[in-house]
């Protein structure tokens with residue numbers, strides 16, 4: 001199957017950076033990009049008219065948990081005055097006695113919804129640091145159905161986090177110390193890495209910096225090296241974690257991770273906003289950005305999620321200037337990588353009080369080649385000959401955008417994942433006119449709605465203090481009917 005995409009504003013690749021080709025043409029054959037330029041003479045099985053549209057490389061979302069937004073909805077718990085115990089602990093740290101494994105159909109539905117939603121919003125590649133625990137061959141089948149490119153293996157950790165009867169959070173060593181989890185991840189990668197014509201790729205996911213003991217991290221690095229896959233770990237994502245590591249290992253988080261040996265060019269750190277140098281931490285020793293830059297690790301920056309929790313990375317520009325590699329992820333819903341570029345830009349400007357900072361090119365690079373570099377893939381995140389045929393087409397000729405002078409500036413300033421019309425992965429059109437060509441969007445949404453309603457309606461049964469969703473997140477307005 002060959003596809004020619006004609007007459008759009010093409011974001012091509014010069015060999016070292018993105019470049020704009022006006023009235024361009026991209027020719028795809030099988031799963032590969034065969035040409036990018038202005039020649040429209042190649043015969044093709046299908047020609048897509050992209051006039052008035054921008055033809056982008058598929059975006060890379062470095063933080064997509066394959067689960068519904070049930071917990072996300074509760075992130076800003078209004079009852080949590082102990083800020084250190086807020087954030088994802090609100091739903092991710094249950095009362096030990098109330099831990100219940102989720103039902104397999106609910107897990108499968110969450111996976112399908114999240115992976116599709118990220119794809120629908122323009123991310124042809126996602127890094128999944130883990131959703132609900134569930135059957136793994138089932139996960140592989142879902143990646144096959146939805147049609148995107150996914151880096152995944154089940155996450156593991158040596159310590160769990162629970163809430164006690166007073167609402168305090170504590171870490172507890174698992175009796176298995178996380179080793180069966182690491183083994184399950186290694187087995188998953190050995191069995192499924194490369195499935196679906198390579199769309200499913202292995203990545204090791206030691207879950208969080210403070211929930212994995214140093215020896216588990218070292219074993220993870222050794223396993224990743226042997227398997228030849230990248231690593232993701234949540235780190236620098238909240239104040240509780242920073243203090244936990246400082247208290248336990250007597251150093252700030254980036255320094256700790258560097259000393260353990262987990263930082264390197266194939267490691268992505270989900271968030272890494274809270275470093276020793278962060279103004280809210282006020283830790284006066286060392287230079288965490290220098291450490292990050294020297295190791296070549298990538299920060300999987302999720303500005304929207306941080307902003308939800310009332311903090312920011314300090315700052316996108318400062319990290320870049322220090323030589324730190326940055327990719328972008330959403331973490332929280334909506335899984336909209338296009339809007340995430342705007343958040344990255346605006347929040348960096350706010351932090352630095354610099355209206356000319358975090359330019360569109362820099363955040364576009366983060367959402368494309370930054371993610372590709374993190375995953376060790378020079379054939380992703382760019383429209384270059386020989387690269388994977390992963391393409392996103394967005395209509396810029398609407399009254400939302402109005403007159404467009406520069407397409408990348410316009411996309412970053414005004415764009416949203418909702419504007420994505422066409423998504424091509426591995427040379428196959430998987431989203432067309434904003435809908436999946438493989439699954440029924442309406443059916444999926446209805447299933448997601450029913451699943452979320454069930455979970456929210458019965459939330460008090462699993463909450464540490466028996467609270468309802470309305471107590472945790474009061475309705476915006478009094479509601480009747």
Ligand SMILES: [Zn+2]
Nearest residue numbers: 129234270331
């Ligand atoms: Zn996460």
